[in-house]
Amino acid sequence: MELLFGEIIKSARLAKNLSFKDLAEKMGSSVSHVIKMEMHELLPDFNDMCNLASILEVEELDLFEAIKQAKIKQLSRNLFRSYNRISNAYHLKALENNRVDGVIG
Numbered sequence: 002m003e004l005l006f007g008e009i010i011k012s013a014r015l016a017k018n019l020s021f022k023d024l025a026e027k028m029g030s031s032v033s034h035v036i037k038m039e040m041h042e043l044l045p046d047f048n049d050m051c052n053l054a055s056i057l058e059v060e061e062l063d064l065f066e067a068i069k070q071a072k073i074k075q076l077s078r079n080l081f082r083s084y085n086r087i088s089n090a091y092h093l094k095a096l097e098n099n100r101v102d103g104v105i106g
Contacts, residue, residue, distance in 0.1 A: 006067035007039040013057035014039075027056045044068055044075075 014024050021039075025032045028049065037043035045053060050068060054061040 005041060006044065006064065006071050007041045009059060009064060009067055010035075010053060010057065011039045013059050017057060019057075024056065028052050041071065044071055 014021075019027070021032045021035045025035045028035070029052075030049070034043065038045060038049075045068065050064050051061060053059070054064050
């Protein structure tokens, strides 16, 4: 089973005995930024990914693959939500049209 991006960061951070604050300082970032990445609330940009790989001594490709999988999941969720909104709007419009047709006819 592949590790999620946040799990890779957390595991590598703990293996190097770095606190959130330590990693944030080495990245030139904030503690909340690091926490959000570990909690899967934020995906890093390319520069952060390369910086993390260097600081944590992990393979850039491993991070890239984990980020790619997270992005695919995120896009799938967004697509599903959009489909549901469109589907619900379509069904509501159909119900409204049936009501109007029933009143007029």
